[in-house]
Amino acid sequence: MSFLTMNDLAAPLGLLRLLAADFAGLPAVNVDVSTIFPNTLELVSHDDFGAFEAWRSALGIEADSVSYAEQSGGQTRVLQAETDHTGVRLRLTAYSHSHSHQDNAGEVAA
Template structure:
């Protein structure tokens, strides 16, 4: 799909609303893709604490988070939710050593 900028308006407005309402959250890489124009992707690269802060603020249940090791020594957490009409894809990257040893990888 080759969406127009107007098609991305919901996700862009959600990003603006997040910045205004939850500006205390750790900084993130925030993107809106033309292929999924209603989706706001939030990437967190500074550890699991940042991911958890965002997850809690967005009201995403911990049970909805999947964990996957994607290469030796590195993992990511992924969860989705809704905010201001946009789908939010939250992804947090960390070293496996930082992750909870009790967490088993789950399908993402």
């Protein structure tokens, strides 16, 4: 088994530093850098598709490259897009509750 060092994560961490400087005014999102995918930086927004859209636009990701899915029986909507940025895979993900999920009484919430 090989062990990674922090140097092995230098590329995505460097990209994070660059994005923080270049896009300081964009909405804050969760950040994930993983030893499982050491050349990937993931930016994740929860309950805010607007933040996803702001980042997508700033990163120059084409709208038609965004994928849409539902999970948790249709209760959660998911947007995802990926791009290569300075040699790092940059994954942008957003989760939001569906507007048509059912409440405890069994009625459809608006």
